[in-house]
Amino acid sequence: MCKTNDDPNAAWYVPLQSCMHRVPTEENERGSKWPVAWPNRxxxxxxxxxxxxxxxxxxxxxxxxxxDYEHWKKLVQKTYLNGLGISWTNVRNVMDMRAVYGGFAAVLKDMKLWVMNVVNIDAPDTLPIIYERGLFGIYHDWCESFSTYPRTYDLLHADHLFSNLKKRCQIDPLIVEIDRVLRPGGKLIVRDESSIIDEVEKFLRSLHWEIRMTFSKNQEGMLSAEKTTWRPNSYASSS
Structure with missing residues (x-):
């Protein structure tokens, strides 16, 4: 059996141990009961x-x-579905790059798409809550590349991701990673501080993205952008 101080939820740069964790026995301990049936869960x-x-x-x-769920329900219904110029019938897969409780994905549960919820490794560990809801999820550090093929996703959603990330690393490599992961014609939705929105917009324009909408109020802003099929005509030769 594993030692009592071994965290069963630790999953980021943690070596595997040849042991088993004890089965939860307390009534209010996670894993002691089956979750509520879908879709109520x-x-x-x-x-x-x-x-x-x-x-x-x-x-x-x-x-x-x-x-959190009510917040995303209101925002998605009021703004995301009709106010961003996104044809949701063409969206098959989505990544919520800073998912927290997975509320954004929960609101989209009745649509014909699936959402990958990413819990940032420097944030509180809410991935068990996302799993308990019956949703997909993964840990990741956005200071590193994301393990997926190029042009994988139709829509990326970043809620206050950049302002939090900027405390640890630069955001321009993340913009490049977003450009790699998103399909041509794919959409990016960013909600963040107004100064961050301006910075992200400049990066995206340098990559010839189409900026569909920007909005700022009380130092908070939103951006909706679409990746184009543009690629540079020439590449710098390596010496």
């Missing part, structure tokens, strides 16, 4: 989220979970 706070725990946004964890 998508909108139901996991039974192991306790009100004594503080959520990501400062409320008791179950309330934080619900508030």
């Amino acid at each position: 998508v909108t139901t706070a996991p039974y192991w989220l306790d009100r004594s725990q503080t959520g990501i946004y400062g409320k008791p964890a179950p309330d934080d979970f619900t508030a």
